[in-house]
Structures are given as C-alpha cells and as structure tokens.
Amino acid sequence: MRTAIFMFVGSLFASLPAAAQLADPTVTINEKFSERIDIGISTNEIAITSDFSGADITVFGAIDRADELLLATFAYDIVVALEGPRQSTTVRRKERVAGIWMNRHSIRFEPIPASYSLSSTRPLADIANLMELAAHDIGINNVRLVPTGVVGDGSRLTEFREALRRIKQSDGLYQRAPTGVQFISKSLFRASVRLPANIPVGPHKVRAVLYKNSQFVMEKVIPLRVVKTGLEQFIYNFAHANSLAYGLVAVLLAMLTGWLGSLIFRKN
Amino acid sequence: MTIYLPIAELSVNIFVILGMGAAVGFLSGMFGIGGGFLITPLLIFYNIPPAVAVATGANQVVASSVSGALAHFRRGTLDMKLGLVLLVGGLAGATVGIQIFSMLRRLGQLDLIISLLYVVFLGSVGGLMLWESVISLRRAANNKSVSMRKPGQHNWVHRLPFKMRFKRSKLYLSVIPVILLGFGIGILTSVMGVGGGFIMVPAMIYLLRIPTNVVIGTSLFQIIFVTAFTTVVQATTNFSVDIVLAWLLMIAGVIGAQYGVRVGQKMRGEQLRAGLAILVLGVGIRLGFELVLPPDEVYSVVSGSFGF
Numbered sequence: 001m002r003t004a005i006f007m008f009v010g011s012l013f014a015s016l017p018a019a020a021q022l023a024d025p026t027v028t029i030n031e032k033f034s035e036r037i038d039i040g041i042s043t044n045e046i047a048i049t050s051d052f053s054g055a056d057i058t059v060f061g062a063i064d065r066a067d068e069l070l071l072a073t074f075a076y077d078i079v080v081a082l083e084g085p086r087q088s089t090t091v092r093r094k095e096r097v098a099g100i101w102m103n104r105h106s107i108r109f110e111p112i113p114a115s116y117s118l119s120s121t122r123p124l125a126d127i128a129n130l131m132e133l134a135a136h137d138i139g140i141n142n143v144r145l146v147p148t149g150v151v152g153d154g155s156r157l158t159e160f161r162e163a164l165r166r167i168k169q170s171d172g173l174y175q176r177a178p179t180g181v182q183f184i185s186k187s188l189f190r191a192s193v194r195l196p197a198n199i200p201v202g203p204h205k206v207r208a209v210l211y212k213n214s215q216f217v218m219e220k221v222i223p224l225r226v227v228k229t230g231l232e233q234f235i236y237n238f239a240h241a242n243s244l245a246y247g248l249v250a251v252l253l254a255m256l257t258g259w260l261g262s263l264i265f266r267k268n
Numbered sequence: 269m270t271i272y273l274p275i276a277e278l279s280v281n282i283f284v285i286l287g288m289g290a291a292v293g294f295l296s297g298m299f300g301i302g303g304g305f306l307i308t309p310l311l312i313f314y315n316i317p318p319a320v321a322v323a324t325g326a327n328q329v330v331a332s333s334v335s336g337a338l339a340h341f342r343r344g345t346l347d348m349k350l351g352l353v354l355l356v357g358g359l360a361g362a363t364v365g366i367q368i369f370s371m372l373r374r375l376g377q378l379d380l381i382i383s384l385l386y387v388v389f390l391g392s393v394g395g396l397m398l399w400e401s402v403i404s405l406r407r408a409a410n411n412k413s414v415s416m417r418k419p420g421q422h423n424w425v426h427r428l429p430f431k432m433r434f435k436r437s438k439l440y441l442s443v444i445p446v447i448l449l450g451f452g453i454g455i456l457t458s459v460m461g462v463g464g465g466f467i468m469v470p471a472m473i474y475l476l477r478i479p480t481n482v483v484i485g486t487s488l489f490q491i492i493f494v495t496a497f498t499t500v501v502q503a504t505t506n507f508s509v510d511i512v513l514a515w516l517l518m519i520a521g522v523i524g525a526q527y528g529v530r531v532g533q534k535m536r537g538e539q540l541r542a543g544l545a546i547l548v549l550g551v552g553i554r555l556g557f558e559l560v561l562p563p564d565e566v567y568s569v570v571s572g573s574f575g576f
Contacts, residue, residue: 048272049272050271050272051269051270051271051272052270052272052279053270053279054279087571088571089569089570089571090376090569090570090571091567091568091569091570092376092567092568092569092570093566093567094563094566094567094568095566096562099560100380100384100559100560101559101560101561101562101563101566102377102380103376103377103380103568106376112571114571160567163565163567163569164567164569166565166567167565167567167568167569168569197270197278197279198277198278198279200277201277228272228274231274232272232274233274235274235275235511235512236274236275239274239275239503239507239509239511240507243503243504243507244500244503244504246503246509246511247499247500247501247502247503247504247509248500249511250327250499250500250503250509250511250514251327251330251496251499251500253511253514253515253518254327254328254330254331254334254496254499254514254518255330255331255334255492255496257331257334257515257518257519257522258330258331258332258333258334258335258338258518258522259334259335259338260522261331261335261522261523261525261526262334262335262338262339262522265526
C-alpha cells in the first residue's frame with residue numbers, strides 16, 4: 001500500500017500572519033532564522049484493512065524563504081519522524097534461577113512512542129551534534145526514556161534503555177532511513193517513512209524539523225491517525241464493549257464449525 | 269497473503285495459520301485429542317502474544333471437541349452422566365484458573381508458568397505413555413493379549429465415599445476423584461489454553477479405571493463445555509480471544525482432522541499411543557530446552573494491552 005500525495009505550495013505559508021504562527025502549537029520556531037518549513041500528506045488517516053502489511057507514507061514539504069546559495073551548497077537538512085501513540089512500557093530482564101531462565105528485574109518507563117520511524121537528508125550525526133538532537137528529541141537514541149516507580153538498582157538503567165531501543169528496532173517499530181528525505185526541486189522535498197505491519201493504532205504525529213548549518217530552525221507537526229476499519233474495527237469494538245456477547249459468539253461459531261465439519265465429512 | 273488479527277493487533281501470514289490448524293487438526297483426528305497443547309505453543313512460537321494464544325487456543329479446542337464428541341455420541345461411546353460430573357469440577361477449576369491466569373499476567377510470570385506447566389505435564393504424561401506403549405508393543409509382538417483395563421483390580425480410589433452408578437461406563441464410583449480430576453483439568457484449561465484431554469484420558473483409564481471405549485468421547489464432551497466457559501471468561505476478563513485467528517484455525521483443523529481420522533483408523537492402538545506419546549514428549553522437551561538454554565535476548569518489552 002502506498003499513500004501519497006499532496007503538494008504544498010510554498011508561498012502560501014508566507015502569506016500567513018505572524019501572530020497565527022506563534023499561537024500554533026504544532027509549530028516551534030527558532031526566531032534567529034527567517035526560513036520556514038511546511039509539510040503535507042495526502043491523508044490524515046491510515047486505515048488498517050484485513051490485508052494490511054505495512055505502508056509507506058510519502059510526506060511532501062517545502063522550505064520557504066530559503067537562501068539560494070545555502071540551498072545550492074546543501075546547508076539545509078530535514079528530518080521527518082513519524083511518532084506512534086505513547087504507551088507506558090515495561091522492560092523485563094531474564095535471569096537464571098535454579099537453572100531456569102525467568103523474568104527477575106523490570107523497569108517501567110513513562111509513556112514512550114510505541115513506534116518511531118525516522119527519515120532524514122543525511123545520517124543524523126552529520127546533521128547536528130548530539131546535544132542539539134537530544135534537545136529536540138530527534139533520533140532513536142534520543143527518544144526520552146524516563147523510568148517511573150521504584151527503579152531499585154539504578155546502575156542497570158542504561159542497559160534497560162539500550163535493550164528497549166534494540167528490541168523496538170528488531171521488531172521494526174523503531175526504524176530509520178538516513179537518506180529517506182530527498183529534494184525534488186531546489187526547495188521542495190519528499191520524505192518516505194515506513195509504517196510497519198505491526199503499527200499500533202491510535203494518534204500518530206508527523207514531525208518535520210529543519211536544520212541550517214547544524215542549527216535548529218523550525219519544527220512543524222501534523223497529526224496522523226492510524227485506525228482499524230470495517231470488520232476489524234467492528235470485531236475490536238464488539239470484543240471490548242460487549243465482551244460477554246462476543247465470547248458467546250466465539251463459542252457458538254466454534255460449535256457450529258465443529259458440527260458442520262462432522263456433518264460434511266460424516267459419510268467418509 | 270497477510271491477514272490482520274483485530275484482537276492480537278498484528279498481521280500474520282494466513283497460510284501459516286491455516287497450515288498450523290491443518291497439521292494440528294490432522295494429529296488430533298489421528299490420536300483423538302483436542303490439539304490445544306500443540307496449537308498454543310505453536311501460536312506463541314509464531315509471535316502471537318501468549319495471552320491471545322491461550323484464550324484463542326481454548327476457543328479452537330471447542331470446535332475440534334464438538335466434532336469429536338458428536339462422532340462418539342453417535343457410536344454410543346459417550347457417558348453423559350460421567351461427563352456432567354466431570355464438568356462440575358471442570359467449571360469450578362476453570363473459574364479458579366482464570367484468576368490465577370490474570371494474577372500471573374500482572375506479575376509478569378505468565379509465560380514462565382505456562383512453559384513450566386507444559387514441560388511438567390507433557391514430559392510426565394508423554395513419558396508414561398511412551399513407557400506403557402513400548403511395553404504393549406513388545407507384548408503384541410510376542411502375541412500376548414493386550415489389555416488396558418484390569419477388571420476386578422481396585423485401588424484406593426474405589427474406597428472413597430459418595431459413590432454413584434455410571435451405567436454407560438458400567439462403573440460404581442465415588443464422585444470425589446471425578447470432580448477433583450475435572451477441577452484440575454479446568455485450571456489447566458484456563459491457564460494453558462488446552463482441553464486437557466492428554467492428561468484426562470490417561471487419568472481416567474489408569475486412575476479411575478473407566479473403560480477405554482467411553483473415555484475419549486466422555487473427555488471430549490466435558491472439554492467442550494470447559495473450553496467454551498474458558499473462552500467466554502477470557503473474553504470478558506482479558507479481552508484476549510481473537511475470533512478471526514480462532515476461526516481460521518478451526519476451519520483448517522476440522523478439515524485436517526478428517527484425514528487424520530482415516531490415517532488413525534489404519535493404525536493399531538498401541539502404535540497410535542506410542543505415536544502420541546512421542547509427540548507429547550517431543551513438545552515437552554522442546555519447551556524444556558527453551559527454559560534451560562540461555563535466551564538470545566534476556567530482555568523483553570511490555571507495552572500495549574497484550575505484551576508480556
């Protein structure tokens with residue numbers, strides 16, 4: 001499934017009054033610079049259908065009031081991140097007890113993005129320094145992992161954080177495409193971000209961040225909803241809202257299937 | 269071709285699921301078992317969250333045991349009265365089991381306990397069955413008569429009070445061990461997502477000395493209701509029954525079972541029991557290795573509703 005395409009017209013942004021920009025919570029601006037970035041996607045809703053096997057989202061955007069010379073020398077960098085809904089997350093560690101591997105230690109983290117798909121013009125390390133990236137929560141290694149509750153042995157925290165990032169990446173939920181953002185003209189760019197097949201449903205957000213000579217210029221956020229549709233949505237709602245009826249239907253379906261099976265094959 | 273499971277909330281390959289269902293259906297038809305002890309580990313192995321695998325496994329067993337119990341009912345090899353007494357204990361056990369299940373899930377030890385139970389039960393039952401069937405196979409080879417039941421020989425079970433007459437089984441038996449057996453199986457059903465036939469059948473034959481011909485039908489009869497009850501309770505307390513997954517497994521399972529039955533009919537009783545014993549033991553050993561061998565990843569992440 002490929003989702004595209006909405007073209008953003010760069011000049012539209014310039015005509016907006018400045019006050020409106022400041023009041024907009026989806027925009028963060030470094031006032032030192034005059035450049036602006038805006039993005040658009042064809043849809044604000046991704047439907048998970050029964051044959052859903054992941055999706056590529058194409059985000060289009062433009063840099064406005066860009067310096068021609070700097071554009072030509074590739075001084076601008078763009079990072080596009082797709083962040084999933086926040087879920088509180090627990091990491092557990094197995095240890096050997098009496099010869100058997102079992103969960104012994106756990107650390108609970110404050111809600112973190114369930115998924116995180118990153119796309120950028122260059123590898124993040126080339127775009128800005130670590131402090132700068134961390135300040136704006138950019139990059140898999142800068143997703144904030146704040147422990148909650150009783151942490152106990154704090155010396156293990158780093159290991160647990162690394163494990164969480166590692167597992168999220170091996171599950172395909174956290175991923176990056178270091179050259180996924182490409183300029184299609186001088187100031188227009190296109191970014192592909194990948195939605196994995198196991199994408200969590202709920203409110204996601206697309207964040208686009210503009211850097212100029214390794215300095216933060218502006219961030220723009222637009223929402224994206226991932227929803228179940230049709231039968232999947234109906235089954236999910238039914239199972240949660242009328243769980244007793246759902247359970248009974250599941251049992252009746254099983255009995256019916258078993259009965260029909262024995263009926264059809266009875267002669268043999 | 270992928271299909272999205274609305275409750276497990278992930279996409280799976282539909283042919284893998286159908287293949288699993290058919291293979292387990294084939295074996296369950298061949299050996300006269302529900303197949304829950306095979307399907308639940310297979311689903312967990314295929315990355316279905318354990319909570320969903322257990323609850324959906326119970327749902328799938330409803331279908332296969334209805335199929336089997338109907339066949340036994342037609343042949344008159346089902347003791348309804350005995351089945352109902354077993355069921356009394358079974359429903360009580362399932363109720364307790366669900367509480368244990370939810371508690372273990374909160375503690376983060378559910379997968380460990382499920383694996384341990386599998387290893388202990390599959391290992392011991394499989395080992396005993398293999399031992400028994402090797403002895404009968406050797407006897408059969410020496411042309412001696414093979415008898416599962418030794419009439420007239422009583423054990424401590426037959427000295428208990430509250431006796432009841434079970435006509436179809438030609439038995440006069442205390443209800444206490446029957447209810448206790450049902451209770452134990454009920455707990456296993458809700459914690460492990462199995463029907464428990466692989467434990468109940470040998471226990472009925474060896475412990476309660478119920479005639480072999482009514483044992484499978486009767487155990488299937490009570491399994492229908494205990495797994496049905498477990499399905500409903502799992503659906504209401506843990507929201508973990510995936511009807512799409514269950515239905516795919518059932519369809520493939522019911523078809524696979526028909527072919528399994530045909531193959532099973534061509535085999536001798538001792539051969540079947542030896543085959544089942546090897547299967548049960550094999551699954552037990554496989555799961556045992558997983559517990560003992562160092563895992564590739566010692567960390568695990570829990571987020572969302574079904575993580576562990």
